[in-house]
Amino acid sequence: MKGASATPVVGAGTTTKLGVVLVDDKGMTLYTLTKNGAPIACTGQCAMNWPPLLVPSGTTIVAAATGITGLSTAPGSGGTQVTSDKLPLYRFSGDPAAGDTNGDGLSAFGGVWHVVKAPATAAVAPAPATTPTTSAPPTTASSGYGY
8 A cells, every 4th residue: 555654563472382373562462253264253342352453544564573474454343453364363351461372262252262373484573662553441550451
Protein backbone atom coordinates (compact mmCIF):
# COMPACT_ATOMS: atom_id res chain seq x y z
CA MET A 1 0.00 0.00 0.00
CA LYS A 2 1.30 3.42 -0.87
CA GLY A 3 2.06 5.50 2.21
CA ALA A 4 1.36 2.69 4.67
CA SER A 5 3.79 2.22 7.51
CA ALA A 6 5.55 -1.10 8.06
CA THR A 7 5.17 -2.26 11.65
CA PRO A 8 6.95 -5.31 13.09
CA VAL A 9 4.40 -6.53 15.66
CA VAL A 10 4.95 -10.29 15.47
CA GLY A 11 8.14 -12.05 16.44
CA ALA A 12 9.35 -15.41 17.65
CA GLY A 13 9.79 -16.21 21.31
CA THR A 14 10.81 -19.24 23.30
CA THR A 15 8.34 -20.81 25.72
CA THR A 16 9.12 -23.36 28.40
CA LYS A 17 6.43 -25.85 27.35
CA LEU A 18 6.08 -25.46 23.59
CA GLY A 19 9.40 -24.20 22.24
CA VAL A 20 9.46 -21.38 19.68
CA VAL A 21 6.11 -19.67 19.11
CA LEU A 22 4.78 -16.44 17.65
CA VAL A 23 4.69 -13.54 20.11
CA ASP A 24 3.54 -9.94 20.08
CA ASP A 25 5.80 -6.93 20.54
CA LYS A 26 5.84 -7.49 24.32
CA GLY A 27 6.80 -11.17 24.04
CA MET A 28 3.28 -12.38 24.86
CA THR A 29 2.27 -15.68 23.24
CA LEU A 30 -0.15 -15.48 20.29
CA TYR A 31 -3.11 -17.82 19.79
CA THR A 32 -5.76 -18.72 17.24
CA LEU A 33 -9.33 -19.91 17.90
CA THR A 34 -10.55 -22.65 15.57
CA LYS A 35 -13.19 -25.33 15.26
CA ASN A 36 -12.34 -28.19 12.89
CA GLY A 37 -9.57 -26.04 11.41
CA ALA A 38 -11.83 -23.06 10.62
CA PRO A 39 -11.44 -19.73 12.44
CA ILE A 40 -14.06 -18.76 15.02
CA ALA A 41 -14.91 -15.09 15.58
CA CYS A 42 -13.92 -13.83 19.03
CA THR A 43 -16.06 -10.85 20.04
CA GLY A 44 -17.67 -9.44 23.16
CA GLN A 45 -16.70 -11.31 26.34
CA CYS A 46 -14.36 -13.51 24.30
CA ALA A 47 -12.32 -10.47 23.23
CA MET A 48 -12.18 -9.30 26.86
CA ASN A 49 -10.43 -12.55 27.83
CA TRP A 50 -8.54 -12.97 24.54
CA PRO A 51 -7.53 -9.50 23.31
CA PRO A 52 -7.09 -9.46 19.51
CA LEU A 53 -3.78 -8.26 18.08
CA LEU A 54 -4.86 -5.05 16.35
CA VAL A 55 -2.92 -2.47 14.35
CA PRO A 56 -3.90 0.90 12.88
CA SER A 57 -5.69 0.71 9.54
CA GLY A 58 -3.28 0.82 6.59
CA THR A 59 -0.40 -0.78 8.51
CA THR A 60 1.78 -3.15 6.51
CA ILE A 61 2.75 -6.04 8.76
CA VAL A 62 6.34 -7.24 8.79
CA ALA A 63 7.83 -9.92 11.00
CA ALA A 64 10.23 -8.90 13.75
CA ALA A 65 12.21 -12.10 13.17
CA THR A 66 13.49 -13.82 10.05
CA GLY A 67 11.69 -16.96 8.91
CA ILE A 68 8.17 -15.86 9.88
CA THR A 69 5.82 -15.84 6.90
CA GLY A 70 2.07 -15.74 6.30
CA LEU A 71 1.40 -12.52 8.23
CA SER A 72 -1.31 -10.16 7.03
CA THR A 73 -4.28 -8.21 8.33
CA ALA A 74 -8.03 -8.54 8.07
CA PRO A 75 -10.99 -6.55 9.36
CA GLY A 76 -11.63 -7.73 12.90
CA SER A 77 -13.66 -7.00 15.98
CA GLY A 78 -12.50 -3.58 17.09
CA GLY A 79 -10.22 -2.76 14.14
CA THR A 80 -7.63 -4.20 11.79
CA GLN A 81 -6.50 -7.57 13.15
CA VAL A 82 -3.16 -9.25 12.49
CA THR A 83 -3.47 -12.76 11.04
CA SER A 84 -1.13 -15.70 10.55
CA ASP A 85 -1.99 -17.88 7.56
CA LYS A 86 -5.39 -16.12 7.51
CA LEU A 87 -6.20 -17.03 11.13
CA PRO A 88 -6.79 -14.03 13.47
CA LEU A 89 -4.24 -13.67 16.28
CA TYR A 90 -5.07 -13.16 19.97
CA ARG A 91 -3.33 -12.93 23.34
CA PHE A 92 -4.64 -14.57 26.53
CA SER A 93 -5.43 -12.59 29.67
CA GLY A 94 -4.46 -15.71 31.66
CA ASP A 95 -0.82 -15.41 30.52
CA PRO A 96 0.68 -13.05 33.10
CA ALA A 97 4.20 -13.05 31.66
CA ALA A 98 6.03 -13.35 28.36
CA GLY A 99 6.58 -17.01 27.50
CA ASP A 100 3.43 -18.24 29.27
CA THR A 101 1.18 -20.61 27.29
CA ASN A 102 -1.71 -21.13 29.73
CA GLY A 103 -4.35 -20.85 26.99
CA ASP A 104 -3.07 -23.64 24.75
CA GLY A 105 -5.70 -26.34 24.24
CA LEU A 106 -8.49 -24.55 26.12
CA SER A 107 -11.99 -25.12 24.78
CA ALA A 108 -13.89 -21.86 25.06
CA PHE A 109 -16.08 -19.54 23.00
CA GLY A 110 -17.06 -22.17 20.44
CA GLY A 111 -13.65 -23.58 19.59
CA VAL A 112 -10.22 -24.59 20.80
CA TRP A 113 -7.37 -22.15 21.44
CA HIS A 114 -4.00 -23.01 19.95
CA VAL A 115 -0.59 -21.43 20.43
CA VAL A 116 0.82 -20.43 17.04
CA LYS A 117 4.06 -22.33 16.57
CA ALA A 118 6.81 -20.43 14.78
CA PRO A 119 8.37 -22.05 11.72
CA ALA A 120 11.53 -24.03 12.39
CA THR A 121 13.42 -21.38 10.42
CA ALA A 122 12.23 -18.49 12.64
CA ALA A 123 14.96 -16.67 14.48
CA VAL A 124 14.15 -15.64 18.03
CA ALA A 125 14.79 -11.91 18.19
CA PRO A 126 14.11 -9.11 20.66
CA ALA A 127 10.60 -7.71 20.26
CA PRO A 128 10.30 -4.22 18.73
CA ALA A 129 9.19 -1.23 20.76
CA THR A 130 5.93 -0.58 18.84
CA THR A 131 2.58 -1.08 20.53
CA PRO A 132 -0.45 -2.44 18.66
CA THR A 133 -3.90 -1.25 19.69
CA THR A 134 -6.33 -3.56 21.43
CA SER A 135 -10.05 -3.62 21.99
CA ALA A 136 -9.57 -4.80 25.57
CA PRO A 137 -10.31 -2.32 28.37
CA PRO A 138 -7.39 -0.42 29.87
CA THR A 139 -5.29 -2.71 31.99
CA THR A 140 -4.37 -2.17 35.60
CA ALA A 141 -1.46 -3.48 37.62
CA SER A 142 -3.64 -6.38 38.79
CA SER A 143 -4.94 -7.34 35.33
CA GLY A 144 -2.28 -9.97 34.69
CA TYR A 145 -1.93 -8.97 31.01
CA GLY A 146 1.73 -8.06 31.46
CA TYR A 147 1.59 -5.10 29.05
